[in-house]
Amino acid sequence: MQQDATPEQIITAADSFWKQVELFINVMLLPSRLNQVGAVLLLVLVAHLLARALSPRLRVWLRTRTGWPKWRLRLGLMIDHRLRLILFTLMAWAVVLVMRQITWPSRSQVIAEAASIATAVLAIAFLSRLIANSLMRRIAKWAAWIWAVLYLLDMSDNAARLLDSLALSIGQVRLSMLTVIQALAVITALIAGARLITAAVTRKLSESADLSPTMRVLVAKLLQITLFTLAVMIGLRAIGLDLTGLAVFSGAVGVGIGFGLQKVVSNLVSGVIILLDKSVKPGDVISLGDTFGWIDALGARYVSVVTRDGKEYLIPNEDLVTNQVVNWSHTNDFVRLDVNFGTSYRDDPHKVSKIAINAAMTVKRVLAQRTPVCWITEFGDSSIKYVLRFWISDAQGGLTNVRGQVLLALWDAFKENDISVPYPQREVRILADTPAQDAAKFIGGD
Structure with missing residues (x-):
């Protein structure tokens, strides 16, 4: 040098x-x-x-x-x-x-x-x-x-x-302050232009009904990566850097970085897989472990999941590919929920089933086109046990709250129709001459 x-x-x-x-x-x-x-x-x-x-x-x-x-x-x-x-x-x-x-x-x-x-x-x-x-x-x-x-x-x-x-020569490449400043200016201008083009294309894609949300994100990401790569390459050419030697050097460096950043690379590849197989997309309602919420955005390294309590979880893409994920809205938005309850043996099961179905239909989020059903599941010790099944189409609105609304509707309907919900009862009888008394006599005589 x-x-x-x-x-x-x-x-x-x-x-x-x-x-x-x-x-x-x-x-x-x-x-x-x-x-x-x-x-x-x-x-x-x-x-x-x-x-x-x-x-x-x-x-x-x-x-x-x-x-x-x-x-x-x-x-x-x-x-x-x-x-x-x-x-x-x-x-x-x-x-x-x-x-x-x-x-x-x-x-x-x-x-x-x-x-x-x-x-x-x-x-x-x-x-x-x-x-x-x-x-x-x-x-x-x-x-x-x-x-x-x-x-x-x-x-x-x-x-x-x-x-x-103010210049330095590195091999056959001459680097001057003027050349570096020009290259930075070119790269900055091109990146700004790439950002504008990407934003405009993303807006157009969001208005297209022919493309799925997943394909919109994939096209936007690929376009952004392509434009940013071109911006950097043109900027490097502006300072006279030979990109052939850079390709060999970057390949060697990439192998070394790949071993140290396996998780990062895995998340990036998993993100591409998610976009291609359309397993999840923005707006889907998913459950992963204890996390339940809807997908807000698909990133290159993680997926943003927003829960009902306002928390935003950044879940690595690899977890969505390798772990079991419940997608409540993968093929459609219909979700079936079950509510278990029991009534007294004195109440007519046919009447109880009708009352339970009508009570569920009074809840706004319960779908009327998919009529709820109520079945006996067991003759228990102290009650007849039932399961009430109904459908919703807005899982992003929460599951616990709609179950609670259905249970309140059941409570009001049972109270209005004198249907009782029993609790376990035990009866204890004390006999006149018990084995315990005989044992006491035996011990005293000894």
């Missing part, structure tokens, strides 16, 4: 850039330019005062937009946060247009440069919201701001030569 540029070359590039900065400062200190600088500062002050007056009203107005989608509300908040810069940009361009009509363009050159820089800063601030990662967004935003200012002030060429002189 050796440096591609000598220290003298680096010093020369830095000196050239600094001389251009000094020239810009000296030009700004000219009397004709100081007037324009003062006008820019006055516009900044006016924009600040206007923003302080308008911002509270804008926030109140945004709070009343209850029916707006989230993206509009976010856009409104972004406008509120950058209201000073927006007002300054609008006023600066207005001043430039008026002055160019009544005087020479050089009299408004500084104001025009300030307006151009403000416009670029605004555009970068809004476009950077497309980057999901906050750290990457902050880095990309500041880097774009610096480059935009240098470009608009005509300093980008000298700055590029300075960054290009």
Whole structure:
């Protein structure tokens, strides 16, 4: 590894850039330019005062937009946060247009440069919201701001030569600061574009009735992986890296990582299997061990299951593939539930069965098209035992609560029709001459 540029070359590039900065400062200190600088500062002050007056009203107005989608509300908040810069940009361009009509363009050159820089800063601030990662967004935003200012002030060429002189040679690949920054910019822009395309395709897929929820998730994931991979590969090509050697190196590294990350790889593969075999999909109601809930999302490594009490369990994909899972809505949404009870031998079983069926039908969640049934299961010691079977189609609404509602309906119906629910009773008789008394006599005589 050796440096591609000598220290003298680096010093020369830095000196050239600094001389251009000094020239810009000296030009700004000219009397004709100081007037324009003062006008820019006055516009900044006016924009600040206007923003302080308008911002509270804008926030109140945004709070009343209850029916707006989230993206509009976010856009409104972004406008509120950058209201000073927006007002300054609008006023600066207005001043430039008026002055160019009544005087020479050089009299408004500084104001025009300030307006151009403000416009670029605004555009970068809004476009950077497309980057999901906050750290990457902050880095990309500041880097774009610096480059935009240098470009608009005509300093980008000298700055590029300075960054290009800071270079290292690794084999046949030359890596300079300029090349690395360009590659990061390309990768960030492509990833942001890939994210936009994936979000748009996902929305379109969600509106398609021809694809199952599982296939929608699978297509979206495959598209996201493909676009992100292309973004990284194009970025690496932008810095002149040979991807052939990288493929061999990544293959060797992948084998080593595979042994250390067997569980992670297993979960990733299991996730693909789940998407392909359609065993579970978003919205399904499942039971896995003591966890009962509905699937909220399918991830690359885990499945998000939300329970009735609001807890969200992140279950590894491997557990869904290797363990026994009860999918209450795999082929259809119908679920049959059983309620066991007992009545006295004095009550007519035919009457009890009819009353129990009618009582179950009074519960809203019990399906009327699948009529409940009630059967005798056993003649017990103290009661006749029955099982009441009924169907529901909304297991995500809970099972315990609908059983409780049916039991309450049975209680009310039995009370209204004088049907008794017995409890075990035992009868104890004490005889006049018991074996215990004979044994006491025998022991006393001994």
